Amino acid sequence: MYNIDMDKKVCIITGANSGIGFEAAVQIADEGFHVVLACRSRERGEAALKRILDESPQRSVELMIVDMSLMSSVRKFADSVTREHGVIDVLIHNAADFDISRKKPVYTEEGIESIWATNHIGPVLLTELLLNSLKRSEEGRIITVASKGLIMKPFMKVDLYDPEFRRRRFSVSNAYYQSKKAQIIYTYHLRRRLENSPVTCNCIRVTNVKIDISRYPDVSSLMKKMYALKSKKSITASAMAGTYTYAAVSSRMRGKSGLYIDENNNPVSSGRYTCDEGVQNDVMALTFSYIPEIGNMI
Numbered sequence: 001m002y003n004i005d006m007d008k009k010v011c012i013i014t015g016a017n018s019g020i021g022f023e024a025a026v027q028i029a030d031e032g033f034h035v036v037l038a039c040r041s042r043e044r045g046e047a048a049l050k051r052i053l054d055e056s057p058q059r060s061v062e063l064m065i066v067d068m069s070l071m072s073s074v075r076k077f078a079d080s081v082t083r084e085h086g087v088i089d090v091l092i093h094n095a096a097d098f099d100i101s102r103k104k105p106v107y108t109e110e111g112i113e114s115i116w117a118t119n120h121i122g123p124v125l126l127t128e129l130l131l132n133s134l135k136r137s138e139e140g141r142i143i144t145v146a147s148k149g150l151i152m153k154p155f156m157k158v159d160l161y162d163p164e165f166r167r168r169r170f171s172v173s174n175a176y177y178q179s180k181k182a183q184i185i186y187t188y189h190l191r192r193r194l195e196n197s198p199v200t201c202n203c204i205r206v207t208n209v210k211i212d213i214s215r216y217p218d219v220s221s222l223m224k225k226m227y228a229l230k231s232k233k234s235i236t237a238s239a240m241a242g243t244y245t246y247a248a249v250s251s252r253m254r255g256k257s258g259l260y261i262d263e264n265n266n267p268v269s270s271g272r273y274t275c276d277e278g279v280q281n282d283v284m285a286l287t288f289s290y291i292p293e294i295g296n297m298i
């Protein structure tokens with residue numbers, strides 16, 4: 001069922017079975033890349049793979065399974081993907097946990113709050129485990145994903161003492177935006193660390209994008225109405241994926257690192273807090289405390 005062309009550049013996209021990730025997989029495959037759809041559900045991943053290949057059988061795509069909320073799964077995935085592909089050219093951290101109906105924190109079987117694990121700790125671990133394979137590329141590109149909604153949270157900080165809402169009141173939006181701020185911070189931290197390597201790292205500021213609300217059956221009817229209204233001002237997943245594709249393949253992005261890029265492919269500011277080196281050091285010290293095998297190497 002898979003179509004793998006080993007001569008092509010390799011792009012991994014997490015959460016590529018729906019929304020922006022799916023559209024980016026299509027566009028980047030059409031740019032001549034081999035795309036690894038890194039999905040947590042085999043069923044949904046296979047359905048996406050089938051849609052991509054039914055439309056155009058010559059596309060080079062494959063499905064690999066990873067649950068970004070579980071570090072054991074991330075390690076297993078990193079192991080399989082590096083065994084199969086010695087060189088990785090692009091890594092896109094698109095998958096995210098943002099179940100807007102969640103009222104209480106959910107802790108994974110490994111004991112980490114799910115949004116923090118899926119949207120931040122998992123992507124950091126995966127990047128670090130794939131770094132050597134990205135360095136083997138002529139121009140490895142790491143792409144993280146944040147949100148324009150952060151504009152509404154200018155004073156929000158990563159809570160260094162309680163990032164998992166064990167002692168403070170849970171709010172799904174605070175948990176989500178905290179994880180996205182941490183991803184921006186990781187992008188800047190990596191830019192500094194990778195200064196003398198061919199690998200670049202940039203973050204995409206995703207704007208309001210139409211979502212398939214049927215993916216969230218527990219959302220209240222009021223929330224559904226609000227989403228319908230919001231959708232009128234949203235762009236399509238395919239339009240937003242255009243920026244993923246630009247960051248992944250465009251020659252204009254060659255050598256550019258540490259940028260926060262909007263839906264028009266323009267660099268924008270992420271605010272003073274995320275750019276503060278002291279903050280970056282503190283947030284990364286916290287992050288690496290979850291994955292000491294990486295933290296001890298840096």
Ligand SMILES: NC(=O)c1ccc[n+]([C@@H]2O[C@H](COP(=O)([O-])OP(=O)(O)OC[C@H]3O[C@@H](n4cnc5c(N)ncnc54)[C@H](OP(=O)(O)O)[C@@H]3O)[C@@H](O)[C@H]2O)c1
Nearest residue numbers: 015017018019020040067068069094095096147206208209
């Ligand atoms: N839509 C917007 O308005 C908006 C705004 C700002 C930022 N963003 C960001 O844009 C990115 C894509 O969002 P989207 O709108 O395309 O949403 P989406 O269609 O819901 O896509 C999210 C993807 O992430 C996957 N995922 C969730 N948890 C996972 C896990 N533990 N392991 C692996 N994959 C997991 C989902 O897989 P399943 O199908 O298995 O659930 C799905 O494929 C996200 O990073 C999001 O935060 C979106």
